[in-house]
Amino acid sequence: MTAGSTDTTSDGVNPRPRGGRMPRRERRVQLLESALEVFVAQGYHAAAMDDIADRAGVSKPVLYQHFPGKLDLYLALLDTSCDLIIDNCREALASTTDNRDRVAATMKVFYSYVASEEGAFRLVFESDLTSEPDVRERVDRVTTECASMIADVIRTDTGLADEASELLAVSLVGMAQVSARFWLAGGGQITQDDAAALIAGLAWRGIRGYPMTDDH
């Protein structure tokens, strides 16, 4: 009655039933799914290749028959996660020409990303492998790419300098990113849409007046 409902061995991640064989392509995507779950739940360092193999219901050698090593596996998942948020951000910015709606749509993208079932955002926003340059480059690229797209809008619509536009855009991305993460951790006191709308309002009030820099 204390913990471990029925048969969990480690911490809530029970392996698949060790089913029979499977075609290569299918096995590969299943391995990717299992690896994502384990990396999301435990982080890179705490996740052992044994855990991933057990989670997939296979043995460790098959994992190495599909991926050269742990880092490659992680980078594959990280790449798809990074591309997802960047593409969604691009689509949100292109979905309208009204900047107020742009802000709202982009904020919704971040909140949806964080709220998605798989939790892939943890690879991007809470990675524990930033010492690896390949990982660092991809993680930073999410912020810089999203910010760059936003900065284009800011620059063209306000005439601010490049560096100022970039910094403002990075601020907005940071606001979206960490507020969404802590909204999720907060446990849903506020609806996802309400939270996104609240922070979108904050962001819009912040940038809507530029480039006039002075008022009190």
Added chain:
Amino acid sequence: MTAGSTDTTSDGVNPRPRGGRMPRRERRVQLLESALEVFVAQGYHAAAMDDIADRAGVSKPVLYQHFPGKLDLYLALLDTSCDLIIDNCREALASTTDNRDRVAATMKVFYSYVASEEGAFRLVFESDLTSEPDVRERVDRVTTECASMIADVIRTDTGLADEASELLAVSLVGMAQVSARFWLAGGGQITQDDAAALIAGLAWRGIRGYPMTDDH
């Protein structure tokens, strides 16, 4: 001429000259300084206890005579780094009663923190040990504590609900945190004070109008 100017053994971090003995208290702070340098430069996992000992110019056993283990050493440094930013944030908020100045002062705190020589902010904002609950708790506490103090001001001055105030405050902290980090990574195209003032302006424009929620 390629690399390793004169005598560096690993990667640009040359050890101290293996000087003689030292009183315990002094040795301890020297070990903490050396450990901070190594952890900041390489992250937790990539940093070996040998590296820290070499950096301090002592042998490994003396390290274990001062700290029970690697994690304890890291947590000691992390605690001081977390307390530093939290205390500075508190002081900035208490330094004035004008909310516009409060925002500017708090923003300056984050930029100064990130720009400080030792780079201790990397332990807080870029830790690679978030899988450890002790570390995760401390890292998250920085954001939640700072946000909580800001949320108090927002709540009392606007009458917004608790959850909304907290979320807005977290957004401001996130904005400060990631914009400061990327400003530093950007290489100083903008002055520290200019950057802080720019983002403070963005933040102030965002929150100054609450709680009236509707305008276009």
Added chain:
DNA sequence: CTGCACGCCGATCTTGACCTCCACGATGTT
């Protein structure tokens, strides 16, 4: 029925990092 190919598994190797044991030299005392 028999040989072959394919995918899979148990058991093992190796590396690397955290963490301690025996010798040495400096310091304070008589």
Added chain:
DNA sequence: AACATCGTGGAGGTCAAGATCGGCGTGCAG
């Protein structure tokens, strides 16, 4: 000036985790 004491140093143990090798079962062509 000689000796006891204590801190220091190099070398080694342990263990976890990434990466790998021979054997097994299944399905199919001949």
